[in-house]
Amino acid sequence: QVQLVESGGGLVQAGGSLRVSCAASGRTFSRYAMGWFRQAPGKEREFVAVITGGGTTNYADADSVKGRFTISRDNAKNTVYLQMNSLKAEDTAVYYCKATFLTREYWGQGTQVTVSS
Numbered sequence: 001q002v003q004l005v006e007s008g009g010g011l012v013q014a015g016g017s018l019r020v021s022c023a024a025s026g027r028t029f030s031r032y033a034m035g036w037f038r039q040a041p042g043k044e045r046e047f048v049a050v051i052t053g054g055g056t057t058n059y060a061d062a063d064s065v066k067g068r069f070t071i072s073r074d075n076a077k078n079t080v081y082l083q084m085n086s087l088k089a090e091d092t093a094v095y096y097c098k099a100t101f102l103t104r105e106y107w108g109q110g111t112q113v114t115v116s117s
Contacts, residue, residue, distance in 0.1 A: 002026050002099050002106040009095060009111030017085045020111055022097030024078045032101045034073055034080040038093035039110075045096070049082065065091075089117040 008020040022034065035050040049059045049071040059066045070083040080097060094110040 002029075002032065002104075004097050004099060004106055004108035006095065006097055006108045006111035009113045011114045011116060012087055014087060014089055014115055014117045016087050016115075017083070018087060018113060019081055019083045020095050020113065021082075022080045022108055024080075024099060026078070028101070029078040029099075030075040032099040034071075035098045035100065036069075036071060036080075036082045037096045037098060038091075038113075039096070040090075040093040043093075048095070051080065084113070087113075087115045089115050091115050 003025040004022050006020060006022045010018065012018050030053045033050055033052045036048040037045050038048050039045040047060050048065055049057065049069060051057045051071045051073050057071055068086045073080040092113060092115045094112050096110045097108045099106045
């Protein structure tokens, strides 16, 4: 069982930056691929970025986040980060982290990011 706790959300002006974090419990964190997803009001949850245990990254298609968001992890701290730059009003959402290993997956409770225009 893995427990995930997100933090770092808040209110930021358009054009600003924010870093959200996700801390995981357990001793097998490095085995898990860690992903960030987001859900805006009235919309479905969507993929943002993922990082494997070895550090390979992948991002949502082109214009939405690539080039502005960076996912990283610190296996020694059992933590994954999402650095968000040049934030836009449309980035406003609840941001969730997800841990995946084989058939197991776990979700955090989410952290609210609000970008004011």
